[in-house]
Amino acid sequence: MPTDGFMYPNEIELQWSVLIVLYPFLTGLVAGAFILASLERVFRVEAVKPTYRLALLTALAFLLVAPLPLQLHLGHPERSFEMYLTPHRSSAMAMFGFVYLWYLMAVLVLEIWLDYRRDIVVLSQTTTGIKRLLYRVLTLGSSNISENALAIDNRVGWVITVIGIPSAFLLHGYVGFIFGSIKANPWWSTPLMPVVFLFSAMVSGIAAVLLLYMLLNRLRKQPSDIRCVDTVAKYLFYMFIIDFSLEMVDLIHRIYESDESFRSLDFMVHTRLFLSQVVIQILLGTVLPIVLLALTQVARLSEIARKRIYVFAGCLTLIGIFAMRWNVVIGGQLFSKSFLGYTTYKMGFATKEGLLPAIVLTVLPLFILWVLVKVLPPWSEKETAPVSAAVAAN
């Protein structure tokens, strides 16, 4: 049954589709991955160092794709560029365009460039053909990798990361803000929304980098650094606890407050959202991974067992966070503002905003990441052996 009860005409069909679910999911991965990278850089958590560059590249790959779901949602995507030309200060989305640009150009690209500069210079001297040309362009014509120059890079990089942390918070807090500030919708309208989005972003980003790190090492037939994996998992666990507490605070607050929307929302959670919210998001996607991660913290498990648990918990986490985005975006459109009616979301498949483009947009960042990893290898051993040789020669 598509609708039941009383719906206003403009509520029967959902305006925000699965792509708008994907969009906060992707930006969340960006913000989370960057925060993980900054752990090493600013907070000097040495153990997570092996994931540092990978986390930056992951953030870049996902950031490049993050606006695409929005573009597909627009009737006139070519006009979206106008928000840079004639931005309206009262539009949250227009301001978000600038936050996005700032984060992409002034934070991520800069930080990656500074961190990779030495490698780029060395590669521009050791490769040939078109690759050489690419690296030559990337050096901006300066091959100065003297100790002094690198020390300057390091310091500037540190400053950028320090600026980057609030920027990453802003980037994802904004996504939560866009929902949290819609005062007509009681499912969204709470000042906690940006905060909840932020912490769930960190959870998903850390889980994604953890999985990617282990996966890439497996593909390269290299052992994963267990100390690093353990530490990342530990941070994942902490973040998860905070995230879960926040969501519970929100829930308890709603239950206690029981405002006029409560009965309607409560009914929805017990019927149309039961599977995606209670079963997938809360039980499978939050409680189970937290229990599993807690287990690795208290019990003495073998290395293999720990790694398996991390992979399992990481996958569950990503599914759970995706379900959370789903329940926010889709859930917020399933009930009527009259609080007397409910509708359903019919997802298309090969339509402009259907499942197929959603799948393509989920895989695309992984493909971009693969290209980035080829161009800018994040690991320093074998593949980039000439680097250490060249530096030694310096």
Place this chain on the structure above:
Amino acid sequence: MKLKDAAHLFRLAGVFAAGILIFILVRSYLVPKSFGQYGHFRGDALTEIKAQPISYAGHQACEACHSDVLDLKSKGKHAQVNCEACHGPLAKHADDPGGVTPEKLDTAKLCVRCHEANSAKPKKFPQVASMEHSGGLACNECHTPHSPAIVTEGGKK
């Protein structure tokens, strides 16, 4: 720390400066001249819209020549429904009734636009599930469009 060792950073700053400069140039070229004249929109848009031909004549325009229809309509439930809500924009016809003849309407499509049953509509609005109600027959087989009520045995409905 010597300036020479930061030369690459200056180059980078140069790239950024060039990017910003290009943006400013592109912007000054792309943003229409009249933007912001009255508010956050293109000022010329007003004159352009004003210059568009009028396509709806309005209820009063029809009344003068079609008083018979008006009399009929004002007695029925469609009294408040505008002529052009059903007949479409007819400003050209009102100006030149002999030259422009309104198109014939297909009531099987026209009436369901407003009357197809839908749970989002207020309960008191008259609505029918057209397939059950008329089984594909045109609505004006039974209803008079301008005064649609059908008198049944129980009296005037």
